[in-house]
Amino acid sequence: MEPSRRHVIARLGAAAVASFATGVGEAAATDKPEGPAKYDILIAGGHVIDPVSRTSGIRDVAIANGKVASVAANLPRVQARQVIDASGKLVTPGLIDMHGHVYDQAIQISIDPDIVGIPKGVTTIVDCGSSGAGTFPGFRKYVIERARTRVYALLNISTIGLVVANELYLDPKMIDAKAAIQTIEGNRDLILGIKVRINGRDEEVPHDMNVLKTAREASDATGVPIMMHWTNDRRLLSMLKKGDILAHPFNPSRAGPNCLGPDGKVLPQILELKDRGIFTDFSHGGHLQWETAQKAAEQGWFPDTISTDIHRAHVAPNGLVIDLLTTMSKFLYLGLPLDQVIEKTTAAPMRILNFPERLGSLEPGITADVSILTLEDGSFDFFDSTRQKRTGNQRLFADSTIKGGRVYPTVRSENPVVR
Numbered sequence: 001m002e003p004s005r006r007h008v009i010a011r012l013g014a015a016a017v018a019s020f021a022t023g024v025g026e027a028a029a030t031d032k033p034e035g036p037a038k039y040d041i042l043i044a045g046g047h048v049i050d051p052v053s054r055t056s057g058i059r060d061v062a063i064a065n066g067k068v069a070s071v072a073a074n075l076p077r078v079q080a081r082q083v084i085d086a087s088g089k090l091v092t093p094g095l096i097d098m099h100g101h102v103y104d105q106a107i108q109i110s111i112d113p114d115i116v117g118i119p120k121g122v123t124t125i126v127d128c129g130s131s132g133a134g135t136f137p138g139f140r141k142y143v144i145e146r147a148r149t150r151v152y153a154l155l156n157i158s159t160i161g162l163v164v165a166n167e168l169y170l171d172p173k174m175i176d177a178k179a180a181i182q183t184i185e186g187n188r189d190l191i192l193g194i195k196v197r198i199n200g201r202d203e204e205v206p207h208d209m210n211v212l213k214t215a216r217e218a219s220d221a222t223g224v225p226i227m228m229h230w231t232n233d234r235r236l237l238s239m240l241k242k243g244d245i246l247a248h249p250f251n252p253s254r255a256g257p258n259c260l261g262p263d264g265k266v267l268p269q270i271l272e273l274k275d276r277g278i279f280t281d282f283s284h285g286g287h288l289q290w291e292t293a294q295k296a297a298e299q300g301w302f303p304d305t306i307s308t309d310i311h312r313a314h315v316a317p318n319g320l321v322i323d324l325l326t327t328m329s330k331f332l333y334l335g336l337p338l339d340q341v342i343e344k345t346t347a348a349p350m351r352i353l354n355f356p357e358r359l360g361s362l363e364p365g366i367t368a369d370v371s372i373l374t375l376e377d378g379s380f381d382f383f384d385s386t387r388q389k390r391t392g393n394q395r396l397f398a399d400s401t402i403k404g405g406r407v408y409p410t411v412r413s414e415n416p417v418v419r
Contacts (some may be wrong), residue, residue: 038079039064040405043370046086050093051343052361061091063368066405071362084407086372089399093346093360094123094369097324098353099227099247099283099307102151103130103139107162109311116310117149119411120323121398123369124150124359126349128227128247128283128309129195132161133179136187144190150369150403152355154193154227155180157215168197168211169204175211180218192353193245194219196228198236200256205233212239219244225353227281232257234269242277245352248287249280249303250296252386258292259301266301279352282344284321285309288330288384297334305352306331306344316414320383325373325396326413330382333392338375370402387418 041063048059048071060075061068077083102113107130117125131139136155144151158167158174168175184191196215198208212228216239219226227245231237240246249259249270259280261267273280280303282288287309296302306328308314314321321327328341336344350360358366373396380395398410 037081038062039069039075040080041082041084041368041402041407042075042077042080043084043086043091043372043402044075044077046089046091046372048091048362049339049342050362051339051347052093053363055362056339059091061362061370063370063402063405066368068362068364068366068368070364082407084372084400086399088374090373090375090396091362092342092371092373093362094401094403095121095324095345095371096124096126096349096360097122097307097310097345098126098281098305098349099128099309100125101130101162101309101311102127102143102147103135103161104143106135106138106142107131109162109313111310111312111315113143113147113149113151116308116315116323117147118401118403118408119398120325120413121371121373121401121410122149122324123371123401123403124152126192126353127151127153129154129156129197130162132156132159132167132174133176133183134159135161135163136183136191140187140190148403148408152190152192152353154195155183155191156195156197157211157218169207172210175214177214177217177221180215181221184218184222184224189356191224192355193225193227196226198229198231200229200231200251202233205235208236209239212236216241230256230258230287232259232267232269237269237273240276240278243279243352245279245281246273247281247283248285248309249282250289250293251287252289252292252384255287255385258289259296260292264295266296266299271301279304281305281307282327283307283309284327284385285311285314286385289386290384290388290390293334293384297336302331302334302336302340302344304344305348306341317417320385320387320416320418322416323413325398326382329380329392329395332394332396333382333390368402368405371398372400372402373397374399381415383416383418389418
């Protein structure tokens with residue numbers, strides 16, 4: 001058993017080993033139907049939040065043959081092979097982490113998707129740039145095809161991906177549109193976009209424009225969007241097109257520019273992004289400063305998607321991101337309503353990226369990905385990337401995860417050890 005798999009099993013506990021291996025969660029109670037079962041699973045009595053269908057209320061969710069079969073009140077429990085009592089819990093579409101790094105065992109910072117995915121309520125992770133044209137085949141074979149958590153990718157415009165952290169600045173020959181196009185065309189089922197990891201420094205803008213020009217060529221040829229690290233430079237922003245994505249708006253100064261001007265207001269060129277059809281992704285990682293996020297929130301400005309930028313250094317006990325649910329809870333602290341927090345981790349990623357499979361909703365007929373969550377009241381410490389603390393009064397935790405109609409156990413979010 002590989003080390004990463006041993007690690008996740010150890011954290012799940014011995015009692016959950018068999019259930020993680022077979023896809024049957026401990027939390028699921030089974031009621032034997034008296035006759036032929038209409039549903040495989042019935043999630044009963046939870047508060048369903050589905051932004052796509054605009055559902056928010058007490059409903060049952062029925063699953064059959066790996067698909068959502070029905071969402072309605074008071075569905076007969078005897079019609080299901082397995083009943084999960086979700087009373088007092090939230091039932092949402094399977095959570096999508098739009099930004100992670102999960103090329104485990106190949107890229108030093110990457111983490112096993114089955115540590116930060118299904119056990120933490122996340123059914124789908126989009127890896128953003130860990131692999132490039134030269135390294136994607138290994139990512140596909142050794143991680144994506146073996147993981148229980150569903151993994152898609154944005155291809156790094158550098159052929160080597162994140163083998164090193166300055167992959168765009170080593171050798172211009174590695175910035176290869178032709179190689180990117182060929183890799184995307186050969187992996188349409190998994191590659192959803194192109195990643196451009198610029199530093200955002202003013203003195204590097206001419207170089208970055210050349211890199212973005214190459215990415216633009218590959219993007220236009222394949223029809224997939226570009227995700228780029230944050231910049232406020234109008235020359236770079238002008239090269240983005242409708243459907244592209246800008247990541248890390250709440251940067252501390254050490255990590256690059258952020259969305260605010262010297263006056264503390266969201267910059268005009270950033271406000272213009274929405275009208276241009278360009279999206280913004282939170283991408284927590286080392287890119288959250290409370291002061292910046294709070295000033296933007298006070299002006300009513302939030303990114304279009306909430307994601308973790310998760311990798312090894314960001315998980316508990318020493319990391320500050322922890323997981324997607326902790327990141328979502330930070331947005332509850334910032335004043336974003338719960339239904340919008342759910343929307344930015346379900347429907348919004350589906351709207352922005354062209355996933356081959358229908359996800360992000362609980363509408364009948366689509367893949368049965370469901371996250372069953374608990375929203376707890378209390379006093380919870382949340383940290384930004386500079387280790388500054390804020391205390392919120394609500395935090396989300398995972399109760400069960402269902403992916404493709406199979407139930408998996410979850411692991412409770414841990415608190416970081418902050419020294």
